[in-house]
Every structure is written in structure tokens, then in C-alpha cells.
Amino acid sequence: xxxxxxxxxxxxxxxxxxxxxxxxxxxxxxxxxxxxxxxxxxxxxxxxxxxxxxxxxxxxxxxxxxxxxxxxxxxxxxxxxxxxxxxxxxxxxxxxxxxxxxxxxxxxxxxxxxxxxxxxxxxxxxxxxxxxxxxxxxxxxxxxxxxxxxxxxxxxxxxxxxxxxxxxxxxxxxxxxxxxxxxxxxxxxxx
Numbered sequence: 001x002x003x004x005x006x007x008x009x010x011x012x013x014x015x016x017x018x019x020x021x022x023x024x025x026x027x028x029x030x031x032x033x034x035x036x037x038x039x040x041x042x043x044x045x046x047x048x049x050x051x052x053x054x055x056x057x058x059x060x061x062x063x064x065x066x067x068x069x070x071x072x073x074x075x076x077x078x079x080x081x082x083x084x085x086x087x088x089x090x091x092x093x094x095x096x097x098x099x100x101x102x103x104x105x106x107x108x109x110x111x112x113x114x115x116x117x118x119x120x121x122x123x124x125x126x127x128x129x130x131x132x133x134x135x136x137x138x139x140x141x142x143x144x145x146x147x148x149x150x151x152x153x154x155x156x157x158x159x160x161x162x163x164x165x166x167x168x169x170x171x172x173x174x175x176x177x178x179x180x181x182x183x184x185x186x187x188x189x190x191x
Contacts, residue, residue, distance in 0.1 A: 093118030
């Protein structure tokens with residue numbers, strides 16, 4: 001199991017939450033209930049869901065997504081961050097590591113997989129690259145695993161390019177008509 005990033009909670013219990021990470025232009029932080037309206041808007045945008053979940057998310061599904069993000073940190077010691085622009089204070093997306101226990105071959109259960117989604121207005125400004133480089137750096141130092149994986153729709157050329165830029169290059173599964181997603185892997189440098 002990957003190493004956990006823990007903090008102290010009430011009554012001496014251990015609570016795991018997303019550490020705050022910063023880049024030059026961004027703050028990566030835990031999701032909050034206040035992010036819900038922005039998440040609903042993002043996950044209803046046809047351009048965002050085209051290569052991710054395939055169709056608009058209902059408000060309930062989006063709420064469950066937020067709960068899953070927080071739950072990842074609590075149960076596994078890793079998860080997704082909300083991405084906030086420093087200059088405007090606006091929520092612009094989410095990214096991080098997850099283990100959604102997907103039924104895939106080869107199995108990636110137990111292997112953190114990196115993912116990302118940004119609001120359309122935030123795309124094309126280098127935010128994803130900037131944030132994901134910081135997240136990969138955090139993962140290399142904290143996950144305690146030898147490999148992470150990435151799932152990208154074969155037609156999402158920008159995300160395939162970004163995954164390769166981050167070092168995800170080993171194709172564990174080619175995309176097919178039945179399964180359009182590439183499964184890529186990145187070995188964590190030893191050091």
C-alpha cells in the first residue's frame with residue numbers, strides 16, 4: 001500500500017488530507033463543499049466529458065465524485081487535488097492520483113493512476129503541465145510505489161502528449177474500437 005500523508009484530527013485520530021501544493025500560478029488543495037457548483041459546471045461541459053466520462057455528469061454523480069476524492073486521501077493516503085488559480089482565486093479543475101478499482105486488463109488495481117480535468121477556460125495555458133509536474137514530483141516522493149499508470153482516450157491527442165511529457169510512455173494496453181483508452185505507465189525513479 002502506498003505511504004500515507006497523515007495529519008492529526010480531533011480526539012487524537014489520524015485523518016489524511018491532501019497536502020497543499022503550490023506552483024508559480026496555482027494552488028493545489030483539498031476539495032471543499034464550496035467547490036461543488038464549479039465541479040457541476042465543469043462536469044456538465046461537453047468538451048470536458050468528451051474524452052473523460054463520455055457524457056454529462058448529474059449533480060449527484062458529481063457530489064459522489066467529490067466524496068470519492070476526499071475518501072481516497074482518508075483511506076489510501078493519496079487522491080485528487082482541486083486546482084485553484086492564484087491570480088483569480090477561481091477553481092479551474094482537478095487532478096491527482098486515484099485507485100478506482102477499474103475492471104481493466106491488465107489489472108491496475110492497487111496502482112495509483114494519475115488523471116486530470118480542467119475547465120475549458122483554463123485549457124491551453126499550460127496549467128495542466130505545471131500542476132501535474134508538481135503532482136508527479138509529490139507522488140515520486142510520497143507514494144512508495146515503483147510504477148504509476150495513466151488512462152487516456154486515444155483521440156485526446158493533447159492529453160496523450162501531456163502524459164508522454166510527464167514520462168508515461170510504456171503502453172500496457174493499446175486502444176481498440178471496443179476500448180478506446182490507452183493504458184500508459186511510468187516507472188518511478190529510484191533514488
